[in-house]
Amino acid sequence: MTVLQQTAxxxxxxxxxxxxxxxxxxxxxxxREPFRVLGTPAARDADPELLKRLYAALVRGRRxxxxxxxxxxxxxxxxxxxxxxxxxxxxAAGQVLAERDWLFPSYRDTLAAVARGLDPVQALTLLRGDxxxxxxxxxxxxxxxxxxxxxxxxxxxxxxxxxxLKGDDVVALAMVGDGGTSEGDFHEALNFAAVWRAPVxxxxxxxxxxxxxxxxxxxAAPSLAHKGVGYGIPGRLVDGNDVAAVHTxxxxxxxxxxxxxxxxxxxxxxxxMEAHTNADDATRYREAEEVEVWRAHDPIALLxxxxxxxxHLGDEDVAAAREAAEEMAAGLRARMNExxxxxxxxxxxxxxxxxxxxxxxxxxQLRAELDAAEETEQxxxxxxxxxxxxxxx
Amino acid sequence: MTTAPAAEKPATxxxxxxxxxxxxxxxxxxxxxxxxxxxxxxEDVGALGGVFRITDGLTAEFGDDRCTDTPLAEAxxxxxxxxxxxxxxxxxxxxxxxxxxxxxFEQLLSHVAKMRNRTRGAMPLPITVRVPxxxxxxxxxxxxxxxxxxxxxxxxxxxxxPSTVADAYGLLRASIDSDDPVVFLEPKRLYWSKADWTxxxxxxVGPLGRAAVRxxxxxxxxxxxxxxxxxCLEAAEAAREEGWELEVVDLRTxxxxxxxxxxxxVRxxxxxxxxxxxxxxxxxxAEIAARVTERCFHHLEAPVLRVTGFDIPYPPPMLxxxxxxxxDRVLDAVARLxxxxxxxxxxxxx
Numbered sequence: 040m041t042v043l044q045q046t047a048x049x050x051x052x053x054x055x056x057x058x059x060x061x062x063x064x065x066x067x068x069x070x071r072e073p074f075r076v077l078g079t080p081a082a083r084d085a086d087p088e089l090l091k092r093l094y095a096a097l098v099r100g101r102r103x104x105x106x107x108x109x110x111x112x113x114x115x116x117x118x119x120x121x122x123x124x125x126x127x128x129x130x131a132a133g134q135v136l137a138e139r140d141w142l143f144p145s146y147r148d149t150l151a152a153v154a155r156g157l158d159p160v161q162a163l164t165l166l167r168g169d170x171x172x173x174x175x176x177x178x179x180x181x182x183x184x185x186x187x188x189x190x191x192x193x194x195x196x197x198x199x200x201x202x203x204l205k206g207d208d209v210v211a212l213a214m215v216g217d218g219g220t221s222e223g224d225f226h227e228a229l230n231f232a233a234v235w236r237a238p239v240x241x242x243x244x245x246x247x248x249x250x251x252x253x254x255x256x257x258x259a260a261p262s263l264a265h266k267g268v269g270y271g272i273p274g275r276l277v278d279g280n281d282v283a284a285v286h287t288x289x290x291x292x293x294x295x296x297x298x299x300x301x302x303x304x305x306x307x308x309x310x311x312m313e314a315h316t317n318a319d320d321a322t323r324y325r326e327a328e329e330v331e332v333w334r335a336h337d338p339i340a341l342l343x344x345x346x347x348x349x350x351h352l353g354d355e356d357v358a359a360a361r362e363a364a365e366e367m368a369a370g371l372r373a374r375m376n377e378x379x380x381x382x383x384x385x386x387x388x389x390x391x392x393x394x395x396x397x398x399x400x401x402x403x404q405l406r407a408e409l410d411a412a413e414e415t416e417q418x419x420x421x422x423x424x425x426x427x428x429x430x431x432x
Numbered sequence: 433m434t435t436a437p438a439a440e441k442p443a444t445x446x447x448x449x450x451x452x453x454x455x456x457x458x459x460x461x462x463x464x465x466x467x468x469x470x471x472x473x474x475e476d477v478g479a480l481g482g483v484f485r486i487t488d489g490l491t492a493e494f495g496d497d498r499c500t501d502t503p504l505a506e507a508x509x510x511x512x513x514x515x516x517x518x519x520x521x522x523x524x525x526x527x528x529x530x531x532x533x534x535x536x537f538e539q540l541l542s543h544v545a546k547m548r549n550r551t552r553g554a555m556p557l558p559i560t561v562r563v564p565x566x567x568x569x570x571x572x573x574x575x576x577x578x579x580x581x582x583x584x585x586x587x588x589x590x591x592x593x594p595s596t597v598a599d600a601y602g603l604l605r606a607s608i609d610s611d612d613p614v615v616f617l618e619p620k621r622l623y624w625s626k627a628d629w630t631x632x633x634x635x636x637v638g639p640l641g642r643a644a645v646r647x648x649x650x651x652x653x654x655x656x657x658x659x660x661x662x663x664c665l666e667a668a669e670a671a672r673e674e675g676w677e678l679e680v681v682d683l684r685t686x687x688x689x690x691x692x693x694x695x696x697x698v699r700x701x702x703x704x705x706x707x708x709x710x711x712x713x714x715x716x717x718a719e720i721a722a723r724v725t726e727r728c729f730h731h732l733e734a735p736v737l738r739v740t741g742f743d744i745p746y747p748p749p750m751l752x753x754x755x756x757x758x759x760d761r762v763l764d765a766v767a768r769l770x771x772x773x774x775x776x777x778x779x780x781x782x
Contacts, residue, residue: 171550182518183550187542193508194543197515197523204471204497205519223535227508234503389553390587392611395641395688 062271069264069276073308076283077345085283087351093130093282094346095360097339100126100150102364103159104313106371107149107166111317115375117168120147124312127282127338128244130154135289136212143182143195143213147244151214152181159371169379189219192228192241199237199296210238210296212289218249220263226270229304233270238296240289241267241304244279246311251324267304279309280338283345310336383409448630452600453623456486458631459604460524464494467522470608472499474509474526474562483528484564484623506536510561514543517557524608530565531574537582544613545588559613560604565593566659566709568621568756570749577746578710580658583615584686584719590640591686593617595661597627599644599684602637610640619659641688645697649677652703652769655694655720657683660707660757667762676766686716691723698724699731703769705739707757712740734770 076082104123110116122129125147133154136142144151149162157179164173165184172183182198185191195213202209219225220243232239243263247254260266264274277288285307292303310333314321321330346352387394387402394402450458464470472490474482478501481488490499502509506527513523527533533540540561548556567576583591592607592614594600600618607614646661647668654664661682668678681697683690698704704724706717717738724736739757747755 170552171546172552172554175554176518176551177555183547183555187538190511190538190543193511193539194515194518197512197517198519199515200512201516201519201521204521211515223505224507224511224538227503227505227511230503230505231508231512385552389549389551391548391590391688392556393639396691397689 064268067268067271067273069262069274069306073276073278074284074288075278075281076287077281077341082283082345082349085287087346087349089286090283090342090346091351091356093134093286094339094342094352094356095363096130096134096154097126097282097342098357098360099364099367100130100154101339102361102368103150103153103371106368107163108313108317110163110372110375113376116163116166118316118318119163119166120316121311121313122147122150124333124337125244125246125279125309126150127285127342128242128279128307128309131282131285131289132212132214132242135286135293136210137293139180139207139209140293141180141182141195141198141209141211143191143198143211144184145188145191145214145216145219146184146186147216148214149184152179152184155179155181157181159367160374163375167375167379169381170385189215189222189224189228191215192219192224193231195239195241196228196232196235196237196302199232199239200235203235203238208238208297210240210293212240212242212293214242214244216249217243217245217247217254217257217263218252219243220266221249221257225266229267229270229272229302232302233272236299236301238299239302240292240296241272241302242289243304243306245306245308246279247309248311248315248325250315250319251321253324262306264304264306272302272304274304274306277305277307279307280336280341282338282342309338448628449626450597450629450631451624451626452594452597452618453484453486455597455601455629455631456604456618456623457488457490459601459608460487460490461493462631463524463605463608464490464498468498469520469522470524471497471516471521472524472526473502473513474500475502475504475528477501477526482526484618484620486562486618486623487526506533507539510536510539510544510559513559514539514547514557517559518555522558522560522608524560524562527561527563529571529575530563530577530579533561533563533579536561540583540589540613540615541586545586548612549588556611557613558608558611560607560610560616561614562604562616562618564620564623565617566619566621567746567752568659568709570752572749573746576752578708578741580617580686580708581710581715583617584716588613589687590614591617592640592684593619593658593686594684595619595622595646595656595658595682597625597629598635599637599682601629601631601634603640603684605634606637606640614640617658621659622662625662637684640685641690643684643690643693644682645679645693646682647678647680649679650701651676651678652705652766653679653681653694653697653701654705654707654762654766655681655683655697655724656707657686657716658708660709663757663759664707664762667759667766670759671763671766674763674767678766689720689723691727694720694724695727698728698736702731702733703766704728704732704736705762705765705769706736707739707762707765709741709756711743712738713743715740734768737765737768739765 107119129150133151152162161173195211199211264276267274477487478491656664664680721736
């Protein structure tokens, strides 16, 4: 008898526990088709009052987007990454949370912050350029807009985890784009959230592009919602232009998180109708025909049609929503046309709780420079007045 | 250090030899006991007590929610700590080794360091990031980096490093108490250094940002921190044979930098050598030498010299002794401080 035969006939020991099959992944998998409500039988179960509120918010949101883009052309905003076409996701994310919950927006999500109740001027401070964050995050429970991609997701996990440790039933909703799902922080955040069973909802707005790079070059995953499975997180796929569907899916995920069910990954399929920002040229990487296809799926038109067909929305409602949006835009325009007051000495104000001796010295230097500049200006004005007899002050 | 026979010890003393590792462990324990907001998280900090045992016993005493083994992902650890701090906790994060902290750099540089500033003071982040650093323990690659220059170059961070057992306790407590984020660099080759120290009467360290004069002298100032301080003290002792009385300044906090103490010392001695393990080019010594020169120019008898690690990736264990600044290299630098050109008759010069 050879050694080989002996081995082949000997019974193997019972496998160690680590070899046994793990959790069944099937319940975590997203559906093949994005979840829809509008234009489906599910629409009959939707709360018409909620849909009407969402409609008004969408109209207002679109107007906010067009106004902010206009402000970049007038030099009143340094840059604006528009969420035109994505208002359903933005509005649903901003409205689905309870007051005690937290929102973690990316730079494209100022509208979500506004939909949550933030003053538009405060939300746009970063993009206006007078400071980085224009609001106290704890006041509205809106984290600072995150410019580095996906880095705000672990913050959301940590905050939700801390809240749970303290016994507070607070949920964090974190927003990221399709490109952001390639970042390491996206994966680390999902992993930590799952291990800690943190009450977090991850909303991925798949708007088709990471600046110019289309999704096909971004990932080979069956869908972005599938990315949850590897971490033990259920993935949900939703039509990102159907505000009723997005709101429903997010609401379920928030309830699940609040009840201790752990995190959910939601992929909302939508489209970025504008360029990445006003500084981008989308004609270099996509065809106008593609944009037109998506225009037919406009989130506002979709909801308006459904509400009108169901008899929940009339011309006067539409007019009222538009009027309210115009009023918001006029107010925003007027306030943004005022020059913000900046204070150079603020540069040294919030680096540390107490200024270091080095910062004290540098603050003195800047103070002296400012004083000298002011003195020069006054001298020049005096000379000008003496020479011309005109006083332009 | 010789231990006194037991019979000669006063009966009332509670001071007994403790290691720096024990002092750090005690600091964490006392901080957690004093403030329920203090949470420790990192890789292997739970049952194992950390690879250097600095978190030994914390999970057993405070539970898994207070001292938490995390998944193995440094950006995730620090990123979640940011969120925890946003909700009012006071996280103490352990990075397992100096070079393993690099994945967390984006979180550290873009969020931890800037959150107070980004939010105009509304949301400071009281996070302590503990990083065992430096060489001299025979570690294989990626286990011996001196990464302090990266942290020093990032506004918004405090950078703290102890060189004594008492400071390990005091500076860590002060760091955890700080409302600003602190990168707390633990010199791993001093983890097992011992001193008579008792946690019941810890020496107060005051606010972060004060250097300590470890040895006074009139000939020249050795400016150092962390693992190089004992080297400087040894060099100062050896220098007496050459007729030099060397002053040793232990910076203790690299940020905020104590210009006052350093400047006062160098103005007194007229000569200075900066000593550290980190590479010299664009290293901490470059900043320190520049500051000293700017502030002490008319008091200097010689250029400020630097004794640092070579400008190479950290060497393999069998070669590290050639890289690390030792007593001889420090003394060689002191010898090059232009003693022959000293026509000033400065008192105390050799």
